[in-house]
Amino acid sequence: xxxxxxxxxxxxxxxxxxxxxxxxxxxxxxxxxxxxxxxxxxxxxxxxxxxxxxxxxxxxxxxxxxxxxxxxxxxxxxxxxxxxxxxxxxxxxxxxxxxxxxxxxxxxxxxxxxxxxxxxxxxxxxxxxxxxxxxxxxxxxxxxxxxxxxxxxxxxxxxxxxxxxxxxxxxxxxxxxxxxxxxxxxxxxxxxxxxxxxxxxxxxxxxxxxxxxxxxxxxxxxxxxxxxxxxxxxxxxxxxxxxxxxxxxxxxxxxxxxxxxxxxxxxxxxxxxxxxxxxxxxxxxxxxxxxxxxxxxxxxxxxxxxxxxxxxxxxxxxxxxxxxxxxxxxxxxxxxxxxxxxxxxxxxxxxxxxxxxxxxxxxxxxxxxxxxxxxxxxxxxxxxxxxxxxxxxxxxxxxxxxxxxxxxxxxxxxxxxxxxxxxxxxxxxxxxxxxxxxxxxxxxxxxxxxxxxxxxxxxxxxxxxxxxxxxxxxxxxxxxxxxxxxxxxxxxxxxxxxxxxxxxxxxxxxxxxxxxxxxxxxxxxxxxxxxxxxxxxxxxxxxxxx
Numbered sequence: 001x002x003x004x005x006x007x008x009x010x011x012x013x014x015x016x017x018x019x020x021x022x023x024x025x026x027x028x029x030x031x032x033x034x035x036x037x038x039x040x041x042x043x044x045x046x047x048x049x050x051x052x053x054x055x056x057x058x059x060x061x062x063x064x065x066x067x068x069x070x071x072x073x074x075x076x077x078x079x080x081x082x083x084x085x086x087x088x089x090x091x092x093x094x095x096x097x098x099x100x101x102x103x104x105x106x107x108x109x110x111x112x113x114x115x116x117x118x119x120x121x122x123x124x125x126x127x128x129x130x131x132x133x134x135x136x137x138x139x140x141x142x143x144x145x146x147x148x149x150x151x152x153x154x155x156x157x158x159x160x161x162x163x164x165x166x167x168x169x170x171x172x173x174x175x176x177x178x179x180x181x182x183x184x185x186x187x188x189x190x191x192x193x194x195x196x197x198x199x200x201x202x203x204x205x206x207x208x209x210x211x212x213x214x215x216x217x218x219x220x221x222x223x224x225x226x227x228x229x230x231x232x233x234x235x236x237x238x239x240x241x242x243x244x245x246x247x248x249x250x251x252x253x254x255x256x257x258x259x260x261x262x263x264x265x266x267x268x269x270x271x272x273x274x275x276x277x278x279x280x281x282x283x284x285x286x287x288x289x290x291x292x293x294x295x296x297x298x299x300x301x302x303x304x305x306x307x308x309x310x311x312x313x314x315x316x317x318x319x320x321x322x323x324x325x326x327x328x329x330x331x332x333x334x335x336x337x338x339x340x341x342x343x344x345x346x347x348x349x350x351x352x353x354x355x356x357x358x359x360x361x362x363x364x365x366x367x368x369x370x371x372x373x374x375x376x377x378x379x380x381x382x383x384x385x386x387x388x389x390x391x392x393x394x395x396x397x398x399x400x401x402x403x404x405x406x407x408x409x410x411x412x413x414x415x416x417x418x419x420x421x422x423x424x425x426x427x428x429x430x431x432x433x434x435x436x437x438x439x440x441x442x443x444x445x446x447x448x449x450x451x452x453x454x455x456x457x458x459x460x461x462x463x464x465x466x467x468x469x470x471x472x473x474x475x476x477x478x479x480x481x482x483x484x485x486x487x488x489x490x491x492x493x494x495x496x497x498x499x500x501x502x503x504x505x506x507x508x509x510x511x512x513x514x515x516x517x518x519x520x521x522x523x524x525x526x527x528x529x530x531x532x533x534x535x536x537x538x539x540x541x542x543x544x545x546x
Contacts (some may be wrong), residue, residue, distance in 0.1 A: 005320045030462050032509065035455035039150045039513070041445020044522055049443075051435035055159040056150035057167040057466060058427040065419045075178045078132055079144040086177065087128055090169045096122045100198035103161045105153065125152045126166065146426060156432045175415075181410040189405040196398045203391045219381040228334070229370040236363040241286050243356045248282070250349040257342040265302050281306045352433045444520070 061079045077085075096119050100106060106118065113121070127150040132142040153159040185436050211218060216225075285302040292299050414420045522528045 014040040031455035031459045034453040034458050036513070038451035038454050038510075039201060039447055042444055043516070045447070046438065046440045046443050046520070047437040050154045052152045052154060052437045053156035053159045053432040053434075054127075054152045055429040055432050055434045056148045056158065057163055057425060057429040058146055058148055059167065060146045060424045061144055061424040062424045063420050064414075066414065069413055069425045071407075073182075073411050075181045075411075075415070075420070079421070080132075082174070082177070083130060083147055084127070084175045084176070085142065086170055089173055089177075090166065091123055091126060093119050095169065099162055099165055103158055103165070105158055105162060126150070127152070141494040149429075150427075152436065160429050160431045167425060167429060171423050171425060175418070178415045178420065178422075180414070182408065182415040186405065186408040186412050189401055189408050193398060193401040196394055196401060200391065200394045200396060200398060203387060207384070207387050207391065210384060214376070214380045214383075215406060217380045219377055219384065220491055222374065222377050225370055225374050225377070229367060229374065232363055232370060236360055236367065237286075239356055239360045239363060241283075243360065244282060244286075246349055246353045246356060249355065250346060253342055253346045254347060257339060269384060277309060280340050281309065344453065505538050 064073060075082075091114070097115065100110065100118055100122060104110070106113065109117060110118065127148070129148040129150070130144055131146040131148070133145045137183055149163060151159050151162040153162065199469070281302060285299065285306060288296075288299055288302060413422070518528060521531065
């Protein structure tokens, strides 16, 4: 019977576990080969990828040991910001190249890589992780309490050495930066204080020169100048009174001289009495003028009386002089001792009058000078006030700068003695014992899963391609009728031997795979004795807990 026994596609056929088991037996090699290949490939990838070890050190950000209320530090930047700034300073091209050459980080690759490639690779392998503590539950309230400095490399010892070097650079750079900032603040304030001192000295010199220039018109001498002006005015009044008295005496002496020459003693006595009355009235007028105004009735009355007496004296004096002139012509050659005495007295009176006028002129000039000085004092006071205000402002500024300078010096001492906020090495880098990459367990797990999936997929694809009938159920499905009889397959002796070999291989391959797995675990993950000890301890704890 010529018939092509093919299995048509059946949509929505139920799962036939017998067929699946039969297919698994027939296609075992199609499952095993890709499974082994993928698994071996995963192990090869694990072996090919170089391990990377990470060594890190923990640096604690310790707060200021002395209360900021007592001494406030001049470096008040955020620790996280300062860490990033120090990171940029440490990870410069020059520093990284020095570290690369010092520890021979990249070995022979150093000869084939450019400087930029070396620096970029070094920066990629350096890790800085900041550890924060939140007090308010939000990012704003996060406070940096520590940070990690890490370095990854294929050689664990190199990773440790480089991490130690980076930690040392971070610590030293922090101390240097804080000390420099504190020193710069102190130096800046000192320079500013010196500038203000120079300006203050300049203003002091200007004040001294100004006071020397206007020494007579200083505001503090105003009271003295006013009292001097009052004394000078009183003195000139006395001098004028004396001058009038001397002039009257001279006039009377002249009248007496004329009388003496003419022999009119009686008339001279009468005139002397008029002169005395006139002098008395003038003294009264001078005394009243110091107390009363010119429009006062007493002043006016005294002036009228004085004018009348002066007129009478002048008339009598003129008459006496005329008579004396006539007598003198008559008796010009006769010696008269009274006349000579009067002439001497008149000459002395003239000297006194000249001296009094000289004193009046000097006193008037002094009064004018004092009045000019008193008028100049307000202007001098304004200029001096400007200088004093500038001086006081500079003095206040200098005191403030000196106070800040003292505070900055305390802050500098605080930084130099490491009592301010500082970085403290909490945990130094140690030599890592396990690599951080590649993750061999993950790669092996993914490889095993892919090997299983690929093996199953291969078996499934082969079954889809193969259209041959392998069982009575498949034949029944094709013919739509159960077969009359089923003759089992008769194995030859050679086929039996091959079947036993297959069974042996089926048992051998899992054993070999398990052995390879143990070898991989021992060399790639953890020694078997350590792993066995951990498992033993875990089981023992589990039994004790029960």
